[in-house]
Amino acid sequence: MTARTSLLSALVRDEWFLCVSAATSLAFLASEGALLDGLSNLLWLGFVFLWLFATVLGSALSVVRHAERLAVRLGEPSGTLILTLSITFIEVMSISAVMLHGENNPTLTRDTLFAVVMIVLNGMVGLSLLLGGWRHREQQYNLQGANAYLGVIIPLVVLSLVLPDYTQTTPGPTLSFAQEDFLVLIAVGLYAAFLAIQTGRHSGYFQEDEVAGLGHAAQAGEALPSLARHAALLAAYLVPVVFLAEQLAHPIDYLIETLRAPAPLGGVIVAVLVATPEAIGAARAALANHVQRSVNIFLGSVLSTIGLTVPAMILISRMIGRDIVLGVEHTDLVLLLVTLAVSVVTFASGRTNVIQGMVHLILFAAYLLLIFQG
Numbered sequence: 001m002t003a004r005t006s007l008l009s010a011l012v013r014d015e016w017f018l019c020v021s022a023a024t025s026l027a028f029l030a031s032e033g034a035l036l037d038g039l040s041n042l043l044w045l046g047f048v049f050l051w052l053f054a055t056v057l058g059s060a061l062s063v064v065r066h067a068e069r070l071a072v073r074l075g076e077p078s079g080t081l082i083l084t085l086s087i088t089f090i091e092v093m094s095i096s097a098v099m100l101h102g103e104n105n106p107t108l109t110r111d112t113l114f115a116v117v118m119i120v121l122n123g124m125v126g127l128s129l130l131l132g133g134w135r136h137r138e139q140q141y142n143l144q145g146a147n148a149y150l151g152v153i154i155p156l157v158v159l160s161l162v163l164p165d166y167t168q169t170t171p172g173p174t175l176s177f178a179q180e181d182f183l184v185l186i187a188v189g190l191y192a193a194f195l196a197i198q199t200g201r202h203s204g205y206f207q208e209d210e211v212a213g214l215g216h217a218a219q220a221g222e223a224l225p226s227l228a229r230h231a232a233l234l235a236a237y238l239v240p241v242v243f244l245a246e247q248l249a250h251p252i253d254y255l256i257e258t259l260r261a262p263a264p265l266g267g268v269i270v271a272v273l274v275a276t277p278e279a280i281g282a283a284r285a286a287l288a289n290h291v292q293r294s295v296n297i298f299l300g301s302v303l304s305t306i307g308l309t310v311p312a313m314i315l316i317s318r319m320i321g322r323d324i325v326l327g328v329e330h331t332d333l334v335l336l337l338v339t340l341a342v343s344v345v346t347f348a349s350g351r352t353n354v355i356q357g358m359v360h361l362i363l364f365a366a367y368l369l370l371i372f373q374g
Helices: 002-014 016-031 042-074 078-100 108-136 143-165 177-199 210-220 227-258 264-287 291-320 331-346 354-372
Strands: none
Touching: 016 042, 016 227, 042 078, 042 227, 042 264, 078 108, 078 177, 078 227, 078 264, 078 291, 108 143, 108 264, 108 291, 108 331, 108 354, 143 177, 143 291, 143 331, 177 291, 227 264, 264 291, 264 354, 331 354
């Protein structure tokens, strides 16, 4: 009885945020929209936005925490795969919620995808490499794994976010139905093929070298948690996100449609929501000198966003009858191409240092500036 009480007490202490998430969901459900009626008051708008944003972000952080515990049991790359798929689910649900609420915003998917690429490949990569390089001077990773990631990411990013600017079948930076069908098939197909090599015959490409791997296993092996318990808690934290993302769409739409904030800001908010948990995980891994895990996290995040989110949003946009614009334009196009080129240079040697992190952070700062001064 004492052991059970102690276990329950530890569970409540560790998972208290699940109660916060559930209570927030119940509060908005019971209010039947009353909590969202006073958004014209800027103080109330700020309070509701921060409340919902913090709750969804906290749930996402808890998802990452349990995905990392599962990674201890399952090892790489399965643990990182669970993490990226969970975050992709949150991303798709958040974008869908904002798309379904308020006026038609055909650029939301593009803005969110572009924001994720910029936040991950510049912000997350820059921060991780800068922190890791500052503490450990130089870090090593498996060059074959990074090349495999980039070999799939680059063509998918170009086909999804660049090619629509140059097609002539439809006006504007859009794709025809046939072109979208082709993009869905090749994105899902390439992602499936990548998973096959990542978890099968070439899984060694995505693992640390033997010495570092043994050190990590020894550290993680101090406490091997219950696999089923962490899987159940991961799913439990994901459930409120579906409802709360829909509620968060109201203040986001009010900011953009009524207060006339820059349109890309909606995509940035969603991207920050889904990228922050992975950014924390990547930075922690780099500081612990497990830069291979960092590489798996941030490159895997971009790949899952392009390989899974793009097809999902194309299909959802058809189901709800909303237009979708994919091609980035003007300064965004330049930043995207520069980011891809710099990423190839960064992951071309198998070693990282602080200067590479600084370059990526400068590109990220340029992206933030151009949101408001484009």
